[in-house]
Amino acid sequence: MSLPNQLHLTPKSPKESMIEMREMVLPQHTNALNTIFGGVVMSWIDLAAAMSAQKHCNRHVVTAHIDEISFLSSIKVGEHVLIKASVNYVGRTSLIVGVRVESEDILAQTTKITTRAYLTFVALDLHGHPVQVPPLNPETHDEKRRFENAKKRVQATKELRAKIQMSNRS
Numbered sequence: 159m160s161l162p163n164q165l166h167l168t169p170k171s172p173k174e175s176m177i178e179m180r181e182m183v184l185p186q187h188t189n190a191l192n193t194i195f196g197g198v199v200m201s202w203i204d205l206a207a208a209m210s211a212q213k214h215c216n217r218h219v220v221t222a223h224i225d226e227i228s229f230l231s232s233i234k235v236g237e238h239v240l241i242k243a244s245v246n247y248v249g250r251t252s253l254i255v256g257v258r259v260e261s262e263d264i265l266a267q268t269t270k271i272t273t274r275a276y277l278t279f280v281a282l283d284l285h286g287h288p289v290q291v292p293p294l295n296p297e298t299h300d301e302k303r304r305f306e307n308a309k310k311r312v313q314a315t316k317e318l319r320a321k322i323q324m325s326n327r328s
């Protein structure tokens with residue numbers, strides 16, 4: 159059942175839609191070097207980010223764009239993988255979700271950051287049309303910094319697209 163429309167537009171803080179997922183790297187997830195295959199990490203990132211976007215707007219969402227994905231270090235078989243996703247910014251119908259992936263070596267009791275990603279989702283109504291999402295209410299210093307950075311990212315992407323369109327026309 160869907161919520162009444164006004165409930166869909168109540169502002170929410172990023173904390174309310176934060177997602178934390180934990181996985182373990184099994185042999186079927188690895189490449190020839192016994193470290194995780196990038197596509198597996200990408201699918202976990204997409205899943206955690208989509209759940210975070212859904213929690214923010216209580217709607218179905220689709221992945222529209224992957225703004226950035228940076229693999230900073232590899233993850234070995236047997237290590238745990240922590241995927242943390244939260245909404246950084248919202249437009250009218252779109253949401254930008256930031257994801258941070260960490261690996262945890264359970265025996266050595268060490269963690270390291272392995273991947274950072276930013277994805278854009280679009281909320282859809284029951285007919286599959288883009289629909290307005292609730293405003294985001296960043297509260298902490300970090301939440302405000304992520305919000306401002308995501309806003310710059312959206313602006314920069316729009317400018318780059320417009321530039322490419324212009325140069326294709328000339």
Ligand SMILES: CC(C)(COP(=O)(O)OP(=O)(O)OC[C@H]1O[C@@H](n2cnc3c(N)ncnc32)[C@H](O)[C@@H]1OP(=O)(O)O)[C@@H](O)C(=O)NCCC(=O)NCCS
Pocket residue numbers: 220221222223248249250251252253278280288
């Ligand atoms: C994403 C999708 C719903 C957008 O549809 P659309 O008709 O272009 O929608 P609109 O032009 O009304 O744009 C809706 C919002 O999406 C944003 N958007 C659309 N395409 C985008 C893209 N490629 N990158 C970033 N944002 C995008 C728009 O800026 C707009 O944001 P706003 O409302 O916050 O200002 C449509 O392209 C789609 O269904 N794509 C396939 C999604 C999918 O199947 N994903 C699964 C993984 S392959």
